[in-house]
Amino acid sequence: AGPGRYKDGTKSTPLLILEKAIQDADMCEMLVTIFNDANGDSSKSLEEAIKSLPGIESLRHYPQVYNFEVGTQIAQMFQQMNLVPTLFFVDPWGYKGLSLRLVQSVLKDWGCDCIFFFNYNRINMGLANELVREHMNALFGQTRADALRARLISLDPRERELEIVESLAQALRETGGRFVLPFGFRNAQGNRTSHHLIFVNKNIRGYTIMKEVMARESSKVEQGVATFEYNPADRHYPLLFELSRPLD
Incomplete structure (x- = not known):
């Protein structure tokens, strides 16, 4: 998912998505976001960047940030879930x-x-x-x-x-x-x-x-x-x- 903001100040994808959602009343009610990065520093940085977004509190479902490596266990987890x-x-x-x-x-x-x-x-x-x-x-x-x-x-x-x-x-x-x-x-x-x-x-x-x-x-x-x-x-x-x- 990236660190939220890169060293040059560029926003990573999660922030761009959330900013768009904050501007849309329907999305504020419906959107559920789950972000993951295997790098612990990146996931922590992303959490802080999300907290600092203006209007983030307007989202009904607060963004979830995880820190794990994608592999066979993740595929198995999704296989057993009924996804929206x-x-x-x-x-x-x-x-x-x-x-x-x-x-x-x-x-x-x-x-x-x-x-x-x-x-x-x-x-x-x-x-x-x-x-x-x-x-x-x-x-x-x-x-x-x-x-x-x-x-x-x-x-x-x-x-x-x-x-x-x-x-x-x-x-x-x-x-x-x-x-x-x-x-x-x-x-x-x-x-x-x-x-x-x-x-x-x-x-x-x-x-x-x-x-x-x-x-x-x-x-x-x-x-x-x-x-x-x-x-x-x-x-x-x-x-x-x-x-x-x-x-x-």
């Missing part, structure tokens, strides 16, 4: 803790959507690293991960990215995620992908809303169709592939 409509955002440090089981444990309930940070650079390297084979298998499923490793050997960098994201989208669909929408981010030089945000859910309404949000943030639009990519350095080299729609 929830937007679940997962931002792991690399890939540890991110698994199909974790995503499925949230998507199983009505009205639940998941957005997760997909560290493409780390995962691209990890697929060929025997030391993290277990983590890769948990993310893609063992059969799909093995097949993916074999296909990647002969592919160039652009094809590798397409293949990896497509394989992940297919795996997510098998867990119950009917709609999968990736949004790619380029590095500061604009010459390679650094990461993706992956949205997955079961309902066309949530998918449509997220698609509109991502389209507004896209660096370029081709013939009225958003590229679903943010390139901070150069907007003339969009990565065009059809992952902006549900897989058929």
Whole structure:
């Protein structure tokens, strides 16, 4: 979840969410927020930053902040819960803790959507690293991960990215995620992908809303169709592939 405020004063996501909620009377009554960070200093800093927010007392449900590492126990906990409509955002440090089981444990309930940070650079390297084979298998499923490793050997960098994201989208669909929408981010030089945000859910309404949000943030639009990519350095080299729609 981050520390609330970073060293340069930039607000982390929880504060931005809460500030928006405080300004909305309906959200003040309905919104339940749960934040977690494995770093104890960050979670404590976040708690203090939340306390200092003007109007925080107007929220009916005061934000909860936890300090634990995301792993199999968290997935098991969610699996046993009946969740209210929830937007679940997962931002792991690399890939540890991110698994199909974790995503499925949230998507199983009505009205639940998941957005997760997909560290493409780390995962691209990890697929060929025997030391993290277990983590890769948990993310893609063992059969799909093995097949993916074999296909990647002969592919160039652009094809590798397409293949990896497509394989992940297919795996997510098998867990119950009917709609999968990736949004790619380029590095500061604009010459390679650094990461993706992956949205997955079961309902066309949530998918449509997220698609509109991502389209507004896209660096370029081709013939009225958003590229679903943010390139901070150069907007003339969009990565065009059809992952902006549900897989058929």
